[in-house]
Amino acid sequence: MVQVAITVNGKVRKAHIEPRTLLVHFLRENLNLTGTHVGCDTSQCGSCTVLIDGRSAKSCTLFAVQSDGSSVMTIEGLAPEGQLHAVQQGFWEEHGSQCGFCTPGMIMSAVNLLQDNPSPSEQQIRDGISGNFCRCTGYQHIVNAIQSAAKNGAREAR
Amino acid sequence: MATAIPVLPKLVGERVKRREDPRLIQGLGTYVDDLKVTGMLHLAFKRCDIAHGKITVIDTTAAAKMDGVEAVYTGADIAKVLGPMPIGTPFPSPPHHAVAVDTVRYAGEPVAVVVASDRYLARDAADAIVVSYDLLPAVVNLEEAMTGKPALIHADFANNLAVALVPSGTGVAADFSSIDNTAVDQAFAEAEVKISQRMVNHRLVPNAMEPRGVLAHWEPGKDTMTIWSSTQNPHILKTMIAAMNGLGQHQVRAIAPEVGGGFGAKINIYGEEYVCSVVSKKLGKPIKWIEDRSEAFVATTHGRDILGYIDVAARKDGKVLGLKMRLIADIGAYNMLLTAAIPTLTMLMANGTYDIPAIRTTLTEVFTNKTPTDAYRGAGRPEATYFLERAMDMLAVELKMDPAEVRRRNFIKSAQFPYQTQMGAVYDSGDYDKALDAALKAADWDALKAERDRMRKEGRLVGLGLAMYVEVCGLGPSSSLPTGGWEHGQVTIERDGRITATTGASPHGQGNETTFAQMLADQFSVPIEHITILHGDTGIVKQGIGTFGSRSQAVAGTALHLAGGKVKKKMAQFAAAMLEASEEDIVFENGMIGVKGAPASAKPFAAIAGYAYVPVPLPPGLEPGLSDEAFFEPANNTYPFGCHISMLEIDRETGEPKLLKMVAVDDAGNLINPLIVEGQIHGGLAQGIGQAMIEEAVYNEDGQLMTGSFMDYAMPRATDFPRFELSSTVTPTPSNPLGAKGVGEAGTLGSTPCIVSAAVDALSEFGVKHIDMMLRPEKLWRIINAVSSAPFVAQGGRS
Numbered sequence: 001m002v003q004v005a006i007t008v009n010g011k012v013r014k015a016h017i018e019p020r021t022l023l024v025h026f027l028r029e030n031l032n033l034t035g036t037h038v039g040c041d042t043s044q045c046g047s048c049t050v051l052i053d054g055r056s057a058k059s060c061t062l063f064a065v066q067s068d069g070s071s072v073m074t075i076e077g078l079a080p081e082g083q084l085h086a087v088q089q090g091f092w093e094e095h096g097s098q099c100g101f102c103t104p105g106m107i108m109s110a111v112n113l114l115q116d117n118p119s120p121s122e123q124q125i126r127d128g129i130s131g132n133f134c135r136c137t138g139y140q141h142i143v144n145a146i147q148s149a150a151k152n153g154a155r156e157a158r
Numbered sequence: 159m160a161t162a163i164p165v166l167p168k169l170v171g172e173r174v175k176r177r178e179d180p181r182l183i184q185g186l187g188t189y190v191d192d193l194k195v196t197g198m199l200h201l202a203f204k205r206c207d208i209a210h211g212k213i214t215v216i217d218t219t220a221a222a223k224m225d226g227v228e229a230v231y232t233g234a235d236i237a238k239v240l241g242p243m244p245i246g247t248p249f250p251s252p253p254h255h256a257v258a259v260d261t262v263r264y265a266g267e268p269v270a271v272v273v274a275s276d277r278y279l280a281r282d283a284a285d286a287i288v289v290s291y292d293l294l295p296a297v298v299n300l301e302e303a304m305t306g307k308p309a310l311i312h313a314d315f316a317n318n319l320a321v322a323l324v325p326s327g328t329g330v331a332a333d334f335s336s337i338d339n340t341a342v343d344q345a346f347a348e349a350e351v352k353i354s355q356r357m358v359n360h361r362l363v364p365n366a367m368e369p370r371g372v373l374a375h376w377e378p379g380k381d382t383m384t385i386w387s388s389t390q391n392p393h394i395l396k397t398m399i400a401a402m403n404g405l406g407q408h409q410v411r412a413i414a415p416e417v418g419g420g421f422g423a424k425i426n427i428y429g430e431e432y433v434c435s436v437v438s439k440k441l442g443k444p445i446k447w448i449e450d451r452s453e454a455f456v457a458t459t460h461g462r463d464i465l466g467y468i469d470v471a472a473r474k475d476g477k478v479l480g481l482k483m484r485l486i487a488d489i490g491a492y493n494m495l496l497t498a499a500i501p502t503l504t505m506l507m508a509n510g511t512y513d514i515p516a517i518r519t520t521l522t523e524v525f526t527n528k529t530p531t532d533a534y535r536g537a538g539r540p541e542a543t544y545f546l547e548r549a550m551d552m553l554a555v556e557l558k559m560d561p562a563e564v565r566r567r568n569f570i571k572s573a574q575f576p577y578q579t580q581m582g583a584v585y586d587s588g589d590y591d592k593a594l595d596a597a598l599k600a601a602d603w604d605a606l607k608a609e610r611d612r613m614r615k616e617g618r619l620v621g622l623g624l625a626m627y628v629e630v631c632g633l634g635p636s637s638s639l640p641t642g643g644w645e646h647g648q649v650t651i652e653r654d655g656r657i658t659a660t661t662g663a664s665p666h667g668q669g670n671e672t673t674f675a676q677m678l679a680d681q682f683s684v685p686i687e688h689i690t691i692l693h694g695d696t697g698i699v700k701q702g703i704g705t706f707g708s709r710s711q712a713v714a715g716t717a718l719h720l721a722g723g724k725v726k727k728k729m730a731q732f733a734a735a736m737l738e739a740s741e742e743d744i745v746f747e748n749g750m751i752g753v754k755g756a757p758a759s760a761k762p763f764a765a766i767a768g769y770a771y772v773p774v775p776l777p778p779g780l781e782p783g784l785s786d787e788a789f790f791e792p793a794n795n796t797y798p799f800g801c802h803i804s805m806l807e808i809d810r811e812t813g814e815p816k817l818l819k820m821v822a823v824d825d826a827g828n829l830i831n832p833l834i835v836e837g838q839i840h841g842g843l844a845q846g847i848g849q850a851m852i853e854e855a856v857y858n859e860d861g862q863l864m865t866g867s868f869m870d871y872a873m874p875r876a877t878d879f880p881r882f883e884l885s886s887t888v889t890p891t892p893s894n895p896l897g898a899k900g901v902g903e904a905g906t907l908g909s910t911p912c913i914v915s916a917a918v919d920a921l922s923e924f925g926v927k928h929i930d931m932m933l934r935p936e937k938l939w940r941i942i943n944a945v946s947s948a949p950f951v952a953q954g955g956r957s
């Protein structure tokens with residue numbers, strides 16, 4: 001067992017964990033932050049996407065110990081209590097979510113995309129979320145959601 | 159009436175934002191893997207890594223000794239408490255154990271079970287089980303399999319035939335007792351033009367983003383089982399779990415919590431669900447199993463995989479005289495719940511949108527050493543559409559006729575509805591000319607053809623495709639489903655005037671919490687915020703069938719509408735008593751209930767509700783309370799239809815296809831929420847295009863799934879699609895009072911053939927008449943460069 005101290009959604013979380021514990025399992029099992037999902041075991045689907053020190057990362061691809069000392073933001077920490085981030089608002093307005101399983105990871109990728117490029121073209125949006133699979137929507141309403149968020153000025157997430 | 163009261167907008171037909179979304183976009187949905195029950199143990203399966211063989215030794219000693227391991231069970235252990243799994247179709251079926259007892263028949267079949275205190279430990283222990291096999295030849299090639307070679311998979315099924323040969327169509331007696339081929343033979347004898355083509359509708363992996371998962375909790379002191387599962391139909395799950403555990407249905411509660419997509423692959427009641435339940439019962443502990451993605455690729459049913467030999471007889475003016483479809487389905491190693499029935503839907507829909515005088519279809523279903531198939535979005539109907547529409551396109555090419563025109567000359571005309579087909583269906587309503595015209599207009603067909611020709615002059619390989627479709631939805635009368643084909647709804651007006659409604663549909667992305675609430679808000683004239691739609695829990699939803707076959711709106715929506723009507727009538731009776739008016743004069747308006755023509759008399763909706771629960775005095779003839787239910791049994795299915803058009807370019811250097819344009823006109827009857835409908839169509843298109851262009855489950859000659867992860871199986875990404883161009887026509891169904899037909903699967907039907915037709919059109923200069931999906935660049939490059947196809951792997955394991 002090893003000790004880690006990871007700042008998650010603004011609070012330092014310390015725990016003794018097996019070294020092989022994946023970051024996503026640390027978030028889900030140890031911290032009960034179940035908004036981050038596991039959709040595959042090969043780092044393709046992006047359902048587990050979180051922000052680590054402000055950059056999007058697939059939390060199933062990292063051991064929790066690799067994030068020791070880092071700051072992790074999950075979907076639960078994206079907006080202050082009772083508020084929605086502009087990207088979340090965009091997903092609601094434009095019907096960007098169906099079954100909802102890919103949605104948190106998709107939103108975190110979109111947040112990262114809009115941080116890098118606040119007014120992306122449609123092609124840039126499609127490229128920007130190409131590391132996230134959605135089986136329900138055919139992506140068009142997700143693209144609309146991100147365009148809507150860009151128009152409404154996605155607030156920078158930290 | 160007081161002017162301060164805002165007028166409630168009518169919501170049916172409006173683009174209402176989904177009520178499900180606030181929880182989903184904040185990561186607050188609760189899927190099976192998000193659940194924890196005190197004392198919960200984790201279960202993992204040891205799965206075989208060969209396609210066909212006999213288990214000689216299974217050594218669980220090391221696994222059983224590991225710290226944290228509670229129990230290890232072999233197939234023989236499980237068979238003592240769990241019988242072979244039942245299926246839901248009337249066809250003969252070999253015994254199928256949830257955990258293999260002595261023979262394994264597909265790579266990924268479970269051979270042992272481990273229960274441990276932790277998910278990682280369960281996996282470690284499963285890995286520590288050592289199994290030895292005597293290898294048997296893997297049966298992979300479909301047409302070889304049906305001759306019984308290279309091996310027999312099930313002893314009692316000669317030549318590996320699960321279903322030997324079922325005929326259907328013109329001249330076949332309803333009980334199959336006689337077959338008269340005269341009309342079909344005559345059609346082909348009189349033909350001026352004939353089309354004959356072998357076509358493969360290949361195997362796909364459904365890949366809902368949430369893998370399956372189960373949490374079973376037997377409570378010994380109560381003698382009850384609660385089972386949470388990522389399923390499309392918790393009521394069927396409850397029925398089956400009770401039966402397989404020797405329990406009454408009153409002892410089982412099945413819950414589908416948030417479910418992350420299904421696409422047909424979560425209809426089946428799986429061995430993993432049974433195993434978790436019997437193990438929980440045995441150990442008296444909550445048992446959780448969560449499927450890995452790699453596991454899902456082999457353990458969750460696959461879709462499609464039908465070979466078709468298609469023949470069309472026609473006159474030179476384009477009129478089709480006869481159609482033959484010889485269908486051979488590769489169903490994998492076992493029959494699952496609906497496996498055998500899926501290809502029968504291909505037969506049922508063989509004539510599509512056309513009035514074809516003579517049709518003969520035959521169906522043979524074949525066992526192979528592969529993951530079993532079952533429903534996948536469209537389930538039998540995309541296969542029919544693909545075979546028929548490709549053949550119609552080949553006819554158009556042969557006759558040098560516009561693909562729209564050849565179709566138009568064969569349409570069932572709008573005056574012919576209801577239309578009894580040669581295949582036994584009664585199409586409810588339709589206007590195929592209207593849908594075709596709308597699509598040609600939306601695509602600007604003539605201009606698009608000119609654009610294609612202009613691009614070709616630049617040396618580019620550009621093609622157009624067009625396909626019509628009609629599907630059978632709103633499943634269905636009870637005669638068509640072993641579970642019954644009705645749906646259930648209950649509406650309760652609470653004491654405070656808020657409305658709680660339950661539905662037997664079990665949505666997992668379809669948005670019924672929104673669409674059903676829109677309906678009830680209009681029916682009662684109350685704010686949508688005052689309505690909650692509950693679903694997916696047999697402890698709350700009294701009865702139900704579930705969500706599949708594009709049935710939620712047409713069948714479950716109608717059940718709720720009818721239940722609402724009953725409650726509304728009773729509420730009007732209470733209002734009439736309170737307002738001293740006659741029931742016929744009571745009106746529901748803007749959250750108020752009053753007397754027609756006397757708005758000042760109106761009482762708040764909540765006041766009438768309160769009166770119904772404290773009825774002093776109780777009006778004569780009325781019971782207290784406001785709650786009622788309805789079962790809706792549709793008299794017929796619904797038959798949505800449409801037309802899809804695509805433009806596709808193939809890179810002359812690399813063979814890479816690129817979809818340039820996708821136009822879809824869909825007619826799903828009356829729409830409750832066009833925003834949600836568009837989302838459904840987009841998703842269907844993506845899966846239909848995915849099949850045509852990039853997705854394919856490929857087995858090698860040893861029966862190993864070569865595309866067993868997202869690294870190898872091409873899941874469509876956002877970059878794979880252009881912006882879809884949608885429009886609709888509206889032809890209501892007479893099958894239900896809402897006029898709604900269903901739309902969940904529509905997108906998968908027209909898109910697939912129209913894209914393949916576009917690819918064939920793009921490569922027309924090379925004389926190609928048909929290309930089997932998917933449109934792998936290498937395959938197209940070989941056509942462009944006149945190089946023969948690569949052998950085994952490029953053909954995806956088929957002959």
